[in-house]
Structure formats: structure tokens, C-alpha cells
Amino acid sequence: xxxxxxxxxxxxxxxxxxxxxxxxxxxxxxxxxxxxxxxxxxxxxxxxxxxxxxxxxxxxxxxxxxxxxxxxxxxxxxxxxxxxxxxxxxxxxxxxxxxxxxxxxxxxxxxxxxxxxxxxxxxxxxxxxxxxxxxxxxxxxxxxxxxxxxxxxxxxxxxxxxxxxxxxxxxxxxxxxxxxxxxxxxxxxxxxxxxxxxxxxxxxxxxxxxxxxxxxxxxxxxxxxxxxxxxxxxxxxxxxxxxxxxxxxxxxxxxxxxxxxxxxxxxxxxxxxxxxxxxxxxxxxxxxxxxxxxxxxxxxxxxxxxxxxxx
Amino acid sequence: xxxxxxxxxxxxxxxxxxxxxxxxxxxxxxxxxxxxxxxxxxxxxxxxxxxxxxxxxxxxxxxxxxxxxxxxxxxxxxxxxxxxxxxxxxxxxxxxxxxxxxxxxxxxxxxxxxxxxxxxxxxxxxxxxxxxxxxxxxxxxxxxxxxxxxxxxxxxxxxxxxxxxxxxxxxxxxxxxxxxxxxxxxxxxxxxxxxxxxxxxxxxxxxxxxxxxxxxxxxxxxxxxxxxxxxxxxxxxxxxxxxxxxxxxxxxxxxxxxxxxxxxxxxxxxxxxxxxxxx
Numbered sequence: 001x002x003x004x005x006x007x008x009x010x011x012x013x014x015x016x017x018x019x020x021x022x023x024x025x026x027x028x029x030x031x032x033x034x035x036x037x038x039x040x041x042x043x044x045x046x047x048x049x050x051x052x053x054x055x056x057x058x059x060x061x062x063x064x065x066x067x068x069x070x071x072x073x074x075x076x077x078x079x080x081x082x083x084x085x086x087x088x089x090x091x092x093x094x095x096x097x098x099x100x101x102x103x104x105x106x107x108x109x110x111x112x113x114x115x116x117x118x119x120x121x122x123x124x125x126x127x128x129x130x131x132x133x134x135x136x137x138x139x140x141x142x143x144x145x146x147x148x149x150x151x152x153x154x155x156x157x158x159x160x161x162x163x164x165x166x167x168x169x170x171x172x173x174x175x176x177x178x179x180x181x182x183x184x185x186x187x188x189x190x191x192x193x194x195x196x197x198x199x200x201x202x203x204x205x206x207x208x209x210x211x212x213x214x215x216x217x218x219x220x221x222x223x224x225x226x227x228x229x230x231x232x233x234x235x236x237x238x239x240x241x242x243x244x245x246x247x248x249x250x251x252x253x254x255x256x257x258x259x260x261x262x263x264x265x266x267x268x269x270x271x272x273x274x275x276x277x278x279x280x281x282x283x284x285x286x287x288x289x290x291x292x293x294x295x296x297x298x299x300x301x302x303x304x305x306x307x308x309x310x311x
Numbered sequence: 312x313x314x315x316x317x318x319x320x321x322x323x324x325x326x327x328x329x330x331x332x333x334x335x336x337x338x339x340x341x342x343x344x345x346x347x348x349x350x351x352x353x354x355x356x357x358x359x360x361x362x363x364x365x366x367x368x369x370x371x372x373x374x375x376x377x378x379x380x381x382x383x384x385x386x387x388x389x390x391x392x393x394x395x396x397x398x399x400x401x402x403x404x405x406x407x408x409x410x411x412x413x414x415x416x417x418x419x420x421x422x423x424x425x426x427x428x429x430x431x432x433x434x435x436x437x438x439x440x441x442x443x444x445x446x447x448x449x450x451x452x453x454x455x456x457x458x459x460x461x462x463x464x465x466x467x468x469x470x471x472x473x474x475x476x477x478x479x480x481x482x483x484x485x486x487x488x489x490x491x492x493x494x495x496x497x498x499x500x501x502x503x504x505x506x507x508x509x510x511x512x513x514x515x516x517x518x519x520x521x522x523x524x525x526x527x528x529x530x531x532x533x534x535x536x537x538x539x540x541x542x543x544x545x546x547x548x549x550x551x552x553x554x555x556x557x558x559x560x561x562x563x564x565x566x567x568x569x570x571x572x573x574x575x576x577x578x579x580x581x582x583x584x585x586x587x588x589x590x
Contacts, residue, residue, distance in 0.1 A: 127575065127578060127579060127582070128571075128575065130578065131522065131526075131571055131574040131575040131578050132526075132567075132571055132574075133525075133526035133529045133530055133567070133570055133571070133574070134526070134530065135529075135530050135533050136529070136533075136549070136563070136567040136570065136571070139549075139556055139563050139567070140563075140567070142556065143556050143557070143560060143563075146557065147557070243435070243436070243437070243438035243439060243440075244438075244439075246438045246440070246441070247438050247439060247440030247441070250438075250440050250441065250444070251440070251530055254534065265441065265444055265445075266444070266534065269444050269445075269447060269536070277444065277445045278445070280441060280445075281437060281438075281441050281442065281445050284437065284438040284441040285436050285437045285438070287438075288436045288437070288438060289436055292436075
């Protein structure tokens with residue numbers, strides 16, 4: 001049964017192509033309808049939709065009315081910036097979350113009766129950060145960063161970027177990256193810490209930990225083994241929360257005017273740029289599918305019990 | 312049996328982890344209801360566009376005033392009404408749709424179940440924020456009711472998944488089999504035996520859902536795609552401070568703190584309830 005469940009899960013995420021294209025389609029039915037009125041298209045909706053899908057499949061994403069160039073150009077420029085921001089933030093928040101959460105989980109288990117103070121304090125902090133609306137957290141960090149550390153408040157590069165020396169350019173990019181990255185990282189770390197803590201607590205209660213203790217293994221080795229077990233639910237969560245993380249990135253990009261897909265889509269919304277918005281929705285879904293596939297893959301790597309068996 | 316249930320219920324209610332956030336939520340709801348009495352000024356009328364424009368917090372205007380001289384404190388109080396009721400109403404909608412779909416999928420089984428669940432998987436793979444942005448590209452500015460419907464109708468997917476799993480496991484339990492064997496009809500079975508067992512799951516899901524919806528509404532309104540000014544919601548107040556955070560920080564700080572308090576209280580309550588029902 002376990003194998004079957006794993007199989008269904010993997011299979012599901014192996015077939016994203018069908019999934020998100022039909023979604024993009026559901027979306028585009030409406031988008032197309034308005035577009036038809038705008039451009040005088042009078043084909044039936046279904047044919048419009050098929051045409052759009054075919055065009056999409058052949059790499060034609062349409063024309064962006066807000067930026068007056070091909071949607072594919074807009075996307076090609078925006079996606080790498082979003083990916084840089086998101087992947088850096090994801091790595092940092094996973095590392096932080098796994099570290100702090102595991103430490104907390106181990107403490108929480110050891111001090112079950114006494115209610116460990118450090119564990120509780122950290123829990124309160126993570127609950128706070130987790131509860132902040134993400135755009136507001138970004139705004140708060142912007143306020144502090146700009147006021148007290150003189151960091152730039154938005155954009156990816158300085159106005160004078162092209163005139164800087166190579167080394168200064170790198171510094172300039174990093175300075176612009178710092179605040180948006182920190183906003184995303186803090187929010188993500190709070191999320192992962194919460195899940196890692198409870199996963200770690202559960203893992204330490206498992207029989208194999210008692211067995212290892214009875215055998216006289218070193219506490220450090222026991223912790224490590226328990227932590228490995230506790231990783232798998234956290235990675236699942238990372239996959240499940242990928243759409244939320246992407247949504248958070250959209251908000252953070254908009255707050256910091258980071259020129260990724262979030263900023264592009266907001267501009268598209270303002271201009272009713274349907275082709276661009278539709279493209280971003282499709283790409284966002286594709287990224288989600290890729291994210292959950294990646295999560296599945298990683299999960300199988302860290303925990304052999306999740307591996308697909310050919311039975 | 313009964314005493315055991317009452318005891319555990321009392322323990323939940325008395326634990327500070329439950330009691331504190333609950334009090335906070337009641338207080339916030341009370342503030343929202345009593346806003347017309349508590350607010351020192353009318354939320355939407357400019358006081359004096361020349362003399363009281365963009366004032367920092369002071370003893371007269373606790374949270375300052377905005378760019379057209381409206382009292383921010385009064386707007387935050389009235390904003391609580393809009394923000395909290397939008398969140399509560401759309402989560403209620405999500406729960407209703409999600410529970411129905413989940414229960415139908417679990418009851419019907421077979422093809423229906425497979426079709427519904429695959430559809431939900433697909434729908435879940437679209438990032439919700441992008442979906443909402445896309446819809447508002449077509450339909451903005453949305454009236455309040457449409458906004459509630461939109462947030463509610465994009466939030467039921469994981470509720471449906473949760474309920475389906477729960478109902479499926481309930482259907483294999485002995486008391487359900489016994490009820491079925493004694494000829495209880497499906498509708499009664501659902502009402503009397505299944506729904507009561509779903510309540511803990513739904514309660515947790517509702518509180519956590521309200522928390523995330525308050526944040527979502529604030530975000531959308533901040534982008535100018537949710538609640539529209541002059542109607543005050545926490546997000547739409549922050550929207551007026553967009554780009555002005557360095558000079559008029561009070562437009563961002565106070566409504567944000569209000570939203571944070573509400574989200575925090577709901578998350579804390581949700582955590583406490585979940586720990587209680589499924590430790």
C-alpha cells in the first residue's frame with residue numbers, strides 16, 4: 001500500500017505537462033474572450049483555445065501589450081532574476097529552518113516535562129515571523145535596511161551600474177539583492193523551522209532512537225540519524241508550499257521593484273496584458289510542478305524508504 | 312465517556328495556549344463590531360485637507376492621518392470590520408465547497424473520486440497569488456462580494472483533499488459499518504455520524520485558513536487589486552502609504568501590526584487546536 005501511495009504521488013508529478021497546460025487553458029478561455037473583443041477575433045472559444053495552446057506548444061507566447069515586445073522576450077529576461085532570488089532564498093531558508101528546527105525539536109523532546117525555555121522562545125519568534133503578511137515583512141525590512149544600513153530600496157542594479165568597475169558591479173548587485181533575499185529567507189525559514197521542529201520531535205520518539213540509545217550510541221550520532229528521518233516530511237512541505245513560496249516571491253519582487261516575473265505580471269495586470277499574464281500563470285504552474293518533482297526526487301535521495309519499488 | 316469528553320474540552324479551553332489567542336480574537340472581533348462607537352472620527356471623511364494632511368501620530372491622531380487628512384486610527388478600526396469579515400466569509404465559503412467536494416469524492420469513490428481528486432491536484436498546482444492576479448487583470452476593480460467569492464473559490468482545494476482523506480478513513484470505521492448495516496440512509500449517515508467527526512479537522516483548517524486569508528487580502532489590497540479605497544481595509548490603508556514608507560511610516564506600520572495581531576492570534580489558536588486533536 002505504501003508503494004502504491006508513493007507510486008501515485010510520483011506519477012502525479014510526472015505528468016505535469018497535461019496538468020498545467022489545461023489550467024493555462026481554463027485561464028485563457030476567459031482571457032481569450034476579452035482579447036477577442038479587443039482584437040476583433042470571432043472564432044469560437046474552443047478554437048481560440050486550441051490555437052492558443054498550439055501556439056504555446058510551438059513556442060509562440062504572444063505579444064506583450066504592456067512592454068511592447070514578445071512575451072517570450074519578457075519572460076526570458078524576468079525568469080532568471082526570479083530564479084536567482086528564489087533559489088538563493090530557498091537554500092538559505094531550508095538550511096536555517098532545518099538547523100534551527102532540528103535543534104528545537106531535539107530540545108523539546110528532551111525537556112518535555114520542563115517546557116524548555118529556549119525552544120519556546122524560538123517558537124514564539126518563528127510564529128511571529130510566520131504570521132507577518134509577506135509584503136509587510138518586506139516593507140519593514142526595507143524601512144530598516146534603507147534607513148540604518150543605507151541599502152538600496154529597489155531595483156536590481158544602481159542607475160550608474162554600467163559605469164562601475166567589474167568588482168563594484170558585483171557589490172552593487174549583491175547590495176540590491178540583500179533585502180529582497182532576506183525578506184524571502186526569513187519568511188521561508190520560519191515556515192520550515194516550524195515543520196522541522198515537529199518532524200524532529202516525532203523522529204526522536206521513534207523506536208530506532210530508543211534502540212540506538214540502548215545500544216549506547218553517541219548522542220550526536222543518534223541526533224544525526226533522527227534528523228535524517230525528519231528531513232523527509234520537511235522536504236515534502238517544501239514541495240507542497242512551493243506555490244505559496246512563489247506567491248511570496250511575487251509580493252517581495254513587487255515591494256522591491258525587483259524586475260522578475262512578479263513585477264512583470266503586476267505591470268501586465270495594470271495594462272490588462274492578457275498574453276503576458278497568461279504566460280506567467282502557465283510558467284508559475286510549471287515551476288510548481290518542477291518544484292514538487294524536485295522535492296520528490298530529493299526526498300527519495302535523503303530517505304531510501306521513499307524510493308519507488310518495482311514490484 | 313461524556314465526562315472524558317467534557318474534561319478534555321475543559322482542558323483545551325483552560326490551557327493558556329488556547330485561551331490567549333481566543334481572547335485576542337474575541338477582542339479583535341469586538342473592536343470590529345464596536346468600531347463606530349470606538350472610532351474618534353469618521354473613517355472616510357477628510358478632516359481638513361489643508362491643516363491635517365499627512366500628520367504623524369500624536370495625541371489627537373494616535374496613528375496619524377493620511378494624505379487626504381483622514382484619521383488612520385479610525386480607519387484601522389473600521390478596516391478590522393472589512394478585513395476580518397472578508398477573511399471569515401471567504402473561509403466559510405472555502406470550507407463549504409471543500410467539505411462538499413471532499414465528502415462527495417469519498418462517498419462516490421471510483422471514477423468520480425479519481426476525476427475530482429486529479430482536478431484538485433491540477434488546480435493546486437497553480438500558484439494562488441498568480442491566479443488571483445490573473446483574474447483581477449480581467450475583472451478589477453472587484454466589488455467586495457466578488458472579492459470574497461474569488462478568495463473563497465480559490466481556497467477550497469486543500470480543504471477538499473483533507474476532508475476526503477478524513478471521510479475515507481471514517482467510512483472504514485466500525486460504527487459507520489454498523490450504521491450502514493442497520494440501514495441508515497447516506498444523508499443521515501453524513502449528518503449524524505460523519506460531519507460531527509469532521510468538526511475538529513474543520514476547526515483547525517478554518518482558523519489557519521482565516522490567518523492566511525487575512526494576509527492574502529492585505530496583500531491584494533496593498534497591490535490595489537483587493538478592497539478598493541475609500542473603503543478601509545488593513546491592506547488598502549497600507550496601499551495609500553505605498554512608496555511613502557520613509558516619510559509616512561505610520562500608514563504602513565499600524566494597519567500592518569493590526570493584521571499581524573489577527574494572523575498571529577488565528578495561527579496560535581490553530582496550532583493549539585491541532586496539538587490538542589492530533590498531538
